[in-house]
Amino acid sequence: MRIRPGNAYPLGATWDGRTGVNFALYSEHASRVELVLVDADGGERGVQLRERTAFVWHGFVEGVGPGQRYGYRVYGPWAPDEGLRFNPRNLLMDPYAKAFSGVTRWEDGAFSYDIASDDPDRDRLANPRESRGVPLGVVIDPSFDWQDDRAPNTRVPKTIIYETHVKGLTMRHPEVPPELRGTYLGVASTPIVRHLSELGVTAVELLPVHQFVDDKFLLDRGLRNYWGYNTIGFFAPDVRYRSGHRVGDEVRQFKEMVRALHRAGIEVILDVVYNHTAEGNHLGPTFSFRGIDNPTYYRLVPGEPRYYFDYTGTGNSLNVRHPQTLQLIMDSLRYWILEMHVDGFRFDLAATLARGLYEVDQLSSFFTIIHQDPVISQVKLIAEPWDLGEGGYQVGNFPVRWAEWNGKYRDTMRSFWRGDGGVAGDLGYRLSGSSDLYQSDGRRPYSSINFVTAHDGFTLADLVAHDHKHNEANGEDNRDGSDHNLSWNCGAEGPTDDPEVLALRRRQQRNFLATLLLSQGTPMIAGGDEIGRTQGGNNNAYCQDNAIGWYDWELDEERRALLRFVRRTIRIYHEHPALQRSKFFKGRKIRGGDVHDIMWLRPDGEPMSDDDWHNPSTLCLGMFLAGHGVDDVDDDGEPIRDDDLLLVLNGSHVAVEFVLPGFRGAWEVLVDTADDHAQGRVGGGDRATLPAKTLALYRAVDHERTYAT
Missing domain, CATH: 2.60.40.10 (Immunoglobulins)
Structure with missing residues (x-):
């Protein structure tokens, strides 16, 4: 040799x-x-x-x-x-x-x-x-026949993200071949790609697929680090999701997955963990970085370098201030873009990457380097804009070109649909793209990644069925997981046979999903919510690599009906540019008349006043969107026009009569969360009855259009 x-x-x-x-x-x-x-x-x-x-x-x-x-x-x-x-x-x-x-x-x-x-x-x-x-x-052979693979040409305002887990998505699907379940090739399989395509999402956001470590304390309990937020290899697709036993074949299989999703017009976004590694604190194991060059790769405590800064709750934080650690991260990102053809990244606990000595610094080297990089700056960049350190909650403070998980959107929508008072003002901002967070620094409405649920926390079905977490299966006496869930069980904790409670839960699931899809911004659906996935009330299933964490694809009629509702609502979203604005509203008049690009209405049909916005009892309002006020152009440079739309939300516990605007002759029902089969028209100036806890979307009838179920 x-x-x-x-x-x-x-x-x-x-x-x-x-x-x-x-x-x-x-x-x-x-x-x-x-x-x-x-x-x-x-x-x-x-x-x-x-x-x-x-x-x-x-x-x-x-x-x-x-x-x-x-x-x-x-x-x-x-x-x-x-x-x-x-x-x-x-x-x-x-x-x-x-x-x-x-x-x-x-x-x-x-x-x-x-x-x-x-x-x-x-x-x-x-x-x-x-x-x-x-x-x-x-050592790998990097060659692969991409067959003219290209990233889907998805305009940013039209993006719908589906957050999911490689194994959880595929492990129990009866149509995925057994040898492919839980693998990259399982995600690439026909039934999974068909489901995503028929659903109408444009991007999948995969929970961490970088090589990670199962914590020993979890293995000792018979559990696993299922989510994978314990990275040790930033360039390697995790071997756990490989089909077969050929060493290194997971690289080829990952590429096959990306190629298959791209062919279906679906982008691939990776959830990446560059804020810490699996080596933990000074009592943790030594897998790699610690034994290669500890002070280069980790933030050590000044004066006491035996110990580590920990902004993540995992024991250590990567030393992003060091040029070599920065190079590691940038090389990793470029590798996944250029060699693996991924289309973007969601950065876990991204505030950690911006930290100076003790403060979060928006102009840190990390963001400066990404901003000028000709490769990385051109893909989708999404921040989880918080960490566990002091001053770590940074929603709205990331630089231009960055989108953010909007935790304020999540909390506002949960509070509103639970029936909490005093959130009307926040609701208006969240429905219209969160201009209070993203307009002043040059960003757009799509910088707001809107979500109600995610991998961390209750599933949607559990959000409407539990007031309290039920994490006993995690082996920590139900002490883990958040206690601040803003959830509501609709009258009974957990499983019930009460038909009224079940009907209300069905409506609440539709309320959350429809609100998410009909708000300005970029909607992110937590995978499985469209089929009523439950974790039995577990709001921290990070260690449940089993039926708790995997999707159940045996759908009864109730769950099939929910899936049909979501598919139909997403189709409506795609067909209406007024729901996908790339610019913030200006409140200006349209056509020289009294109609503005956006108007906020009370149930009596009158405009919302300042008192209404601040009134804690305001739990029903309407958002009018002018179809000629989209203020955008298509790919050919032509002005975009749409129908006038009216979104009405009744978050109260009683039915409400809502007067529809009289400046249109009639309004057609497109979405009604109280009735999946609702259709028909309501005359302008007439009253529409919205049952308690109901959302409705109306279209001004200027011409005929139907939406098949």
Whole structure:
């Protein structure tokens, strides 16, 4: 085996397509780096990387290629009080590996300190035993026939996101072949693509698919880190979602999934976790970064570098202020865009990435670099705009080009439909695109990612069936998960046979989904809500890799009816540009008359007053959208026109008579959450009866249009 100097770039393991592989690893503080090549029988061969360029240790190894498994042993000072935790007895994962051989084997060791010691300061004691429990990196062949794959040409204002989990979506679907359930190829299968296409969503947002670690404390309870927010490999699609046993084949299968979804006109957005890693705090395991160069990759406490800053509740925070850690993240993002063809990212706890010393800094290096990057800046960028640190709630404060999960939208809609008073003012902002959050800094209504439910929290079916969380299955005595759910069980906690309660729950589910789809902004549906998915009241199912977390596709007639309702409402959304504005409302008059681009109406048909907005008893209102006030052009530059629409929401506990605007001759019912089959017309100036807890959408009748169910 011949070793040549090789190159310091690119980092990771790169096959030249012919004679061998270039290996490159960054470590500023190491004194020596050994590449460990592992054969099929587990035999190891050490290769010293003698070349060091700009803190990158590198070498080209001839005679190896795709399928080769490898790791590293990194030598340097063991000085935890100085932030240095080198221990060459630890076999380490390559941060740039494109694939891994499997998952963590805790029984084979994963700690650089002496975890077996009784010393209360045992993290200061180097582990004297060999530790080989990490998965090995795998050299890949990156070639793939994309067959002229192109990202769907989805205009940003028309995006509908479907947040889902690779395994949860596919594991119980009866039409997905058993060998594909729970895998990337399962998502690419015909029944799943057909469901997404018929639903009408334009993008899937996948919960983390980067290689992650199952926490030992969960495994000890017989549980798993199902959601995957415990990343250790930022370039590798997780091996758990591979079909078959061929090492490294998950890379090809992930690409097949993307190609299949793109063919159906569906974008792929990845939920990414660049705020922390699976290595935890000073008592955590050593898989990779900690043993390669601890102070480079982690935010250490000044004056006490034995300890880690923790803005995430996971034990550590990545040191995004360091150029190498920034490069790692940027290289990872570009890899998923250019090599894996993904269309965007949702950044978990994104406020952590913006932190300076103690404050969230909108102009941090992270956002500056992304803003100028010609590749990353052109895809969809979505922030979860909060973390657990002081001042970490940053909704509305991210830079231009960034969309945000709008937690204020979620809370306002839950409060309104629960019947809480005093939210009318917030409701108006949320329905019309949250201009109070996004207009002043150059962003658009679609910067608001509107959602009512997500993976974290109650499903929609549970939101309307539970006042309290029921997380006993998590093994933490129901102490985990949020207690602030703004949920309402509609009169009975959990399962019930009461027909009135069940009818109200059905209507509430439709209220939430219709409001979400008919508000300005970008709607995000939590996967499974369209089929009434329940987690039995568990609002923190992060560890439930079982029937609690997986979708139940055996639909009774009630759940099929809900699915039909959602499909129909999404079709209406797609057909009405007035629901997809790319600019904020101006409140200006249209056609030189008294009709404005948006008007807010009371039940008596009169405009809302300041007193109405501030009145805690205001629980019913109407939002008029002028079809000629869309203020946008199509792809040919022609002005966009639509029908006039009227959205009426009755969040009160009693029926309300609502006077429809008299400046139109008649109004056609498009959506009625109290009656899936409602149709007909109401004359302008006439009254329409809205039962308690009901939403209705009307279209001004200028011409005939039908919406098949």
